[in-house]
Amino acid sequence: AQSVTQLGSHVSVSEGALVLLRCNYSSSVPPYLFWYVQYPNQGLQLLLKYTTGATLVKGINGFEAEFKKSETSFHLTKPSAHMSDAAEYFCAVSFVNSGYSTLTFGKGTMLLVSP
Amino acid sequence: SAVISQKPSRDICQRGTSLTIQCQVDSQVTMMFWYRQQPGQSLTLIATANQGSEATYESGFVIDKFPISRPNLTFSTLTVSNMSPEDSSIYLCSVEVGGDYEQYFGPGTRLTVT
Numbered sequence: 215a216q217s218v219t220q221l222g223s224h225v226s227v228s229e230g231a232l233v234l235l236r237c238n239y240s241s242s243v244p245p246y247l248f249w250y251v252q253y254p255n256q257g258l259q260l261l262l263k264y265t266t267g268a269t270l271v272k273g274i275n276g277f278e279a280e281f282k283k284s285e286t287s288f289h290l291t292k293p294s295a296h297m298s299d300a301a302e303y304f305c306a307v308s309f310v311n312s313g314y315s316t317l318t319f320g321k322g323t324m325l326l327v328s329p
Numbered sequence: 330s331a332v333i334s335q336k337p338s339r340d341i342c343q344r345g346t347s348l349t350i351q352c353q354v355d356s357q358v359t360m361m362f363w364y365r366q367q368p369g370q371s372l373t374l375i376a377t378a379n380q381g382s383e384a385t386y387e388s389g390f391v392i393d394k395f396p397i398s399r400p401n402l403t404f405s406t407l408t409v410s411n412m413s414p415e416d417s418s419i420y421l422c423s424v425e426v427g428g429d430y431e432q433y434f435g436p437g438t439r440l441t442v443t
Contacts, residue, residue, distance in 0.1 A: 250434075255439075258421070258434040304372070315430035319371045
């Protein structure tokens, strides 16, 4: 069975500081991993994904994540936080069943950015 | 990517009634998904809708409560039947696009049951 654990329901940073949102996964097969962002009263937007190949993946809005198989982690980072980054972030892992995939989401981490 | 719209964007309904949520995609897709996001919670998959076949429901969700239609490759509906306050949630549809299993989400339907 697949699962995703996001450490910290809330993370607070100052504007300009490093953003680090943690995600660990459990999967019996090589995973496809995703980070989504949800702004207030909006749907989910795909930030970035890892499928195969390069373990450091870059996404939109300056975010990146590194797949570490040995640590079963896929942490999301951004060198310098902006006020506009305040949102909820979800890590997800895909599970392939009968030719299509379903996503299992973590519980989400709310990123708070202070001036 | 894909552009997805949902109707209605929000609604307030009385208990015991039903609401049908529509999901429209700007391109033809094989797989569509319906999720529920309860207040302050993560997303939970309700069912997977493949055009031309019955929807596949996840554990804890049944067709009588959440009937789904998928009449063509760009459209799906989810009905929340015999609603109770516990059904108050955001309901999101998504589609799978491309070969890497990534999903794109609609803006969601915010449902409040009184």
